[in-house]
Amino acid sequence: MKQLFFFIVLAGAGLGPALAQQEKAAPDEMASRYKATKPYKATKEFLYAGTFSERGSKGLYVLEFDRTHQSLKEIQVFSGGKDPNFVALHPGGHFLYAVFSEGVEKKAAGTGRRMGSVSSFSIDPLTGALTRINEQSSEGGGPAHVSVDPKGRFVYVSNYGGGNFAVYPIKEDGSLGAPSDVIKDQGSGPMPEQEGPHVHCVIPSADGRYIYSSDLGIDEILIYKVTDSGKMLPAEVPYVKSPPGAGPRHFAIDRDGRFAFSAEEFHSTITSYRVDPSNGALVAMEHLDMLPKERKPRNSDTDIHLSPDGKFLYASNSGAKGLAVFSIDSLTGKLQRVEDVYTEGLFPRNFCLDKSGAYVFVANRDTDNIAVFKRNSRTGRLSFTGQTIKVPMVVSLQHLANAGR
Secondary structure, three states: OOOOOOEEEOOOOOOOOHHHHHOOOOOOOOEEEOOOOOOOOOOOOOEEEHHHHOOOOOOEEEEEEEOOOOOEEEEEOOOOOOOOEEHHHHOOEEEEEEEEEOOOOOOOOOOEOOEEEEEEEOOOEEEEEEEEHHHHHHHHOEEEEEEEEEOEEEEEEEOOOOOOOEEEEOOOOEEEOOEEEEEEOOOOOOOOHHHOOOEEEEEEEEOEEEEEEEEEEOOOEEEEEEEOOOOEEEEEEEEEEEEOOEEEEEEEEEOOEEEEEEEEEOOEEEEEEOOEEEEEEEEEEEEEEEEOOOOOOOOOEEEEEEEOOOOEEEEEEEOOOOOEEEEEOOOOOOOOEEEEEEEEOOOOOEOOOOOOOOOOEEEEHHHOOEEEEEEEOOOOEEEEEEEEOOOOOEEEEEEEOOOOO
């Protein structure tokens, strides 16, 4: 199960193809780590979109979001690599990170095929344009996800094909150092797709003290304590088991660190957890069907996110072509279904909320489009704005907004 992604970069007047191909030399390996203290201040809003490199997709796309007209416009495409994959923003908003299915000349053990790679990009503060800084091996095949430590210390890359994840220190200029740790899982599950470990995402806690690694192949969410050196230590309670054959794919944890939620691909279910603040352990609370009772198409859960205020949970159903919306009880963490929304396209592989929580952007992979939805912050309900934009094989989205919006 590979994931390939492209970015859309916003460029101002006069930014042409040459800018899209800009790269600069790798920085000094001894540079100190970047510490995110100042908020990012852009003059516009941007949507960075990852894609599979098929059906005419050209690279990493960047879009500009016009809040007044609720519309998206393509500004730039960065084409410097094969099969760009999942994308993630640095918490300071100055840098972006992307995984590629192939990259540096490093072979995966026993396969003869090149490993994936992860690249760092600087973001122009005026135009949103991307410039590649450096590249590292992903240390495994089929990278499927990238995330960033909330303190801006590390990047985490999940290798679905390799069954492992790698940790990279972030330097002062946003570049990535050599991996500080690489952790390989062991085991299998009862489904045909679970012949071995398949790490699908690594998500840090809001305070950065712990990471949660969802391994779809072994039905486990593994928990690690993060050290300042970039070495990951098994937590006091090192994992939680998902139901057999469920396939934990994506994971979300609230900003207060009280509740967490796992989207389970094969069962089309969500398991909610209470988080123990003393050690990061997960205690299962409930197990819910992602699909409404009247609709049972062939389906898989693909993505899951919380609203900025933590009051609502959103999860995408690929087969049902929709987003499931749930309210979250602030005291118990229990979920209550609010509605199911058609995403105006097929196979909603990924989606994101803008930082204010006013909009939801949905990547519909099989119909090559991004759809824009307005969100009611009080009810959590979504309404289609009528705005879409064509992006071939779009599978990953990240929104970057003006400070204070």
